[in-house]
Amino acid sequence: MEALAFVIGVVLMIVGLAVSIALHELGHLWPAKKFGVRVGQYMIGFGPTLWSRRIGETEYGVKAIPLGGYISMAGMYPPSPEERERAAAASGSGSASRSGRAGGGFFATMVQDARAANDETLHGDDDERVFYRLPVFKRVIVMLGGPIMNFLFAIVLFSILVTGIGVQTATTTVASLSECVPATTTSECTEADPEAPAAAAGIEPGDTILSVDGQPVDDFAEATAIIQGSSGGPLTLVVERDGTEQTLTVEPATTEASTTEADGTTTTREVGFVGISPTVEYVRQPIWGGTQAAVEQVGAVAGILWQLPVKVWETGVDLVTGQERDPNGPLSVVGAGRLSGEVAAADSPVLNRVAGFLGLLASLNIALFVFNLIPLLPLDGGHVAVALWEGIKRVWAKLFRRPPPKPVDATKLVPLTFVVVVALIGMGAVLILADIFNPVSLF
Known part of the structure; x- marks a missing residue:
């Protein structure tokens, strides 16, 4: 089942990628047609064509490799000098010969090939339905x-x-309590560790923390910041339990927490600790x-x-x-x-x-x-x-x-x-x- 689920996830991503490409090319296609540009092809993917259908002057299709897509617009670039000469000769004498490839090596040949491919999309020098004639x-x-x-x-x-759906957020509702005060916030409990302050104060799973030390809290991060920043001495917690508010007193213990800075260095500091784990829920934004x-x-x-x-x-x-x-x-x-x-x-x-x-x-x-x-x-x-x-x-x-x-x-x-x-x-x-x-x- 796990392997099947993995394959389904991969297939869903392929479909999602194909949809993303289709929308991307549609973003080019719609304004191009709106502005009167002649579009020869709208293709999703590359390689061999799996399916295509011509609607009007445009061929719509899907190719075998869904790693991109394209639309073929007429006259992406202005006509080459050879094409202009040929058009001028045709208008003057009714005939012209096609120029050969430009000399000058590999890159010059590439330029000439690009111009030749572009020229094939043109319908004469007076063709108005080309991309390069559009206003900027x-x-x-x-x-x-x-x-x-x-x-x-x-x-x-x-x-x-x-x-x-919502964003997974640590809420102020208590999910569980720690049994002890560990040496660090990431350590496991041992028999020698003292009892956690939250359990000793009578806090129970399912309690919703309303305020800490007189400060209302909307999420667990706010409650944690107050508790970790406490400088010693008892804190007053107001919790809601079974629809009623209760006031409890908890005295945070001290433990060590590690923080990794942006440059990769790790710093350790002492923080207040009571031993509460929050309930994580989807909170809609x-x-x-x-x-x-x-x-x-x-x-x-x-x-x-x-x-x-x-x-x-x-x-x-x-x-x-x-x-x-x-x-x-x-x-x-x-x-x-x-x-x-x-x-x-x-x-x-x-x-x-x-x-x-x-x-x-x-x-x-x-x-x-x-x-x-x-x-x-x-x-x-x-x-x-x-x-x-x-x-x-x-x-x-x-x-x-x-x-x-x-x-x-x-x-x-x-x-x-x-x-x-x-x-x-x-x-x-x-x-x-x-x-x-x-x-x-x-x-």
Whole structure:
């Protein structure tokens, strides 16, 4: 049963990833069609086509490898010089010959191939239904549509998680009592340890703590802060038991607690201790809690992505040396699938597993949102950067009363795009190998 649950978790993550990709590409497709751009294909996945159907001028389909997707828009870039010459010759004499490939080596050939592929989507020099002819702001909307769909999907998932299900919170209701005062907050009891203050004071499981030392408390963290910060002497606890309030007096003992700082150093301090364990319940958050969680996750993912090469390098070192990986480091889709399988196979209530899966899928969509905003081709952020650069050039020309500049030919950036793609493939391979042979585990 555990193996079956693991497989179900992996399959659910694959389906969730496919839905996320479909929404991402829909975010590009809808505004592109709205602005009149001719879209030839809308595909989910890469590799061999499993299913497709043409509706109007667009072919919709699913491919075998669900690791991405794309839409094929006409005229992503302006026509190449050869295409312009051919169009001019055709309009003048009715015939033209196709130019050969550009010389200059590997990268020049790549540029020429990119231009040739782009030219095939054009229907003549006067074709208005092409992407590069859109105003700058419309091109930015089309390219940001994909990442924004991932962000909105993450907000929906986080809202279901934190508002519909709730956030696991340590409440002020007592679940159990410690039998003794251990040497440290993480130690086990021994026969030589004294009785815990909470048990000695008459606190019982099921009691709900209303106030500590005259201060009302709404959650267990507030009660713990007061108790641990007590400087000695008895504390007054007001608890609700069987619908009635009772006032109890407890005298905290002193024990040691360890704290790990951001730089990895560990400090030890003495804290007050009474020996109460809280009841953990799902507490529903306000309706804006999902949006707040998504925004906070964006900051966390951005903090990882800006140092992604270093993080991947460290992951590779951990893979080779066999050291334990950073649990907050980057993952591949293989790692996300494994974590989803672990969540599904966990020995916990179904609601906990559902919440874990929703959290993973929401975090994956936040990662897609942030990653695609990186201003490098072939990512969406790279296309946005190209459009904005053209907009800046147009504003500059207008300010100084110069002729409007030609559209930016992004095919010239194909060599840089190639380097980025190779780097992404390399980092992805390292993460996939690490997720197979040195995976991060939730448990």
